[in-house]
Amino acid sequence: MSLNQLNAISPIDGRYRNKAADLAPFFSEEALIKYRVRVEIEYFIALCEIPLPQLSKFDNSKFDDLRKIYTVFGTAEAQAIKEIESITNHDVKAVEYFIKKQFDTLGLQDYKEFIHFGLTSQDINNTAIPLSLKEAVNEIYVPQYMQVLEKLEQLSKDWDAVPMLARTHGQPASPTRLGKEIAVFVTRLKEQFNLLNDIPSAAKFGGATGNYNAHKIAYPKIDWRNFGQQFVQEKLGLYHSFPTTQIEHYDHMAALFDTLKRINTIIIDLDRDFWTYVSMDYFKQKIKEGEVGSSAMPHKVNPIDFENSEGNLGMANAIFEHLSAKLPVSRLQRDLTDSTVLRNIGVPLAHTVIAFQSTLKGLDKLLLNQDKFEQDLENNWAVVAEAIQTILRREGYPNPYEALKGLTRTNTKITRQSIADFIDTLDVSTAIKTELKAITPSNYTGI
Known part of the structure; x- marks a missing residue:
């Protein structure tokens, strides 16, 4: 049976293959396998460039032919290779x-024992794995992250002047602006992305137990530590971890996964907020002809994109959590548990990019329901109580908090008129009363 989207066990290779295929x-x-071949070839070329005595006569014009083995x-x-x-x-x-077989084909038999030397x-x-991870993050993850960030930045600007009733503990609270609330997510994402950029893509390179034992015994006069550092950092563009055991200690990789997890957590928070705003009718959703929202209820247009994103981010974070907790732990100089775990690092990244696309799709569907924003503000005049009592504090008015508490904690609906009537009872100047009456739920939005 050939693998296809209908018989794949994982939804990454099945239902969502078209969304995650760029990670393949x-x-x-x-x-x-290709990354392994690439490292082996570049290592052989680096040995030629020292050069080792036995490689001093190697024809450097053959380097292009060698690189074609992986390009x-x-x-x-x-x-x-799988058959071998x-x-x-x-x-x-x-x-x-x-x-080695490729060397035979190229007529380089005399040099093939320096493949994988030491x-x-x-x-x-x-x-190979840190290199693939670094390039995947730079070429696939970052562009998709930037699409989400740029969309949020644009929405924050577009809706900057839209006043909105805030809710703390689910209850009406001091008004805010829709654009500012989105800007909170923009700032959070940017700060975590800055941390992401500071994490090195670290790699181990140093022989069976990290000490260049075989290298040193064969060529004791060569500075192998310097060679390894130059090879990893200059040839591969990675950070050379030293000293190590037989394996990379994965601390930097764990930090990367933890930061990716925090970015995902912020997006989960965003997804849930917009899901809630849709349920509050703050947003309508663009309708695509032919789409069905519910198999039973024809009227429904569900916020499924935010739900899909949240689910995929949860899957990603569960795996990121295991990777960052497990990889830095290895018995003595190494055990094999990292090997099978490392084969899964593309899985949480796949769930993440699937989620980013869903979040972006959800944001693109949003239609601002301005009337609902205004209606909620008009129905919650009690939220200006904070503003009134603060000005009264400024003026030295006795017990302003308690006075407003008595007004607003009744079962009687608080309206513009009841607020105005209350202000008229205050023993303050006409100028202060005018100042207080100018405050509305729509203009009490801070900076």
């Missing part, structure tokens, strides 16, 4: 054998 070149099995790498090549792996039962060793499999995995 970074996190699929084929992608992982033109496709499914056929990945399948060839079926015999070796070792995925990285299969990559080494595949590259390395352990984790020198390849712990560079």
Whole structure:
């Protein structure tokens, strides 16, 4: 049975394949193999550039041919490596054998024992995987994050002047502005994104236990630590972790996942707020011809995009949580638990980008219901009590809070007129009464 969107077990590769497909070149099995080949080839080239004595006569014009081994790498090549792996039962060793065959084809047999020279499999995995993660974040995650952020920034500007009844503890509270409430999310997202940018994409490279044992015993006069640092940082564009055990300690990767999780949590908060605003009739939703909101209730247009986003972000965060908690923990110099876990790092990113697209779709559907905003403000004149008592405090009026409490905590509806009547009973100047009467739920919105 060939895999397709109908028989895939995971919805990422099934129902949502079209939304997450851009991540496949970074996190699929084929992608992982390709990144491993890339690191192995670049490592061999770096050895030639030292050069090691046995590689001093290597024809550097062949570097382009070597790089083509991974730049033109496709499914056929990945399948060839998987067939080798079926015999070796070792995925990285299969990559080494595949590259050796390519060296034979290129007439470079004399140099093929310097493929994977002095390395352990984790020198390849712990560079290939951080590299794929870094490039996926930069090329797929960041652009989609920016789309959501830019949409929110635009809505914040568009609706900056829209007064809105606030609700604290679900109850009417001092009015605010719709644009400002969206700006809160913009600021939160930007601050977390700044933290994200500060996290290094760290990689381990240093032999079987991180000490360059094999390298040093073979070529004791070469500064292998400096070589490893230059290779990781200058050739691969990653941060070189040193010292390490056999594996990367994943502390920076855990920090990345924790920050991605916090960004997702902010989006969940956003999704729930807009879902609530829709339920309050603050927004109508654009109707697409042919769409069905409910199988039984023809009138319904459900806020399903915000719900889809929230669900996918919850899935993403559950996996991010496990990744950041598990990966930094390894028995002694290494155990194998990180290996299977690392194969899942694309899963939460996939759920995240699916969610971003859903949030964006939901935001694009919103139609401002200005009348409902105004109606809610007009129906809640009690919220100006804070403003009145604050001015009375300024004027030294006795017990203003208690006076307003007595007015507003009754079962009688508070209206513009009842507020005006109350102001008329106050023993204050006409100027102060005029100032107080000018306050309305729509203009008492702060800065």
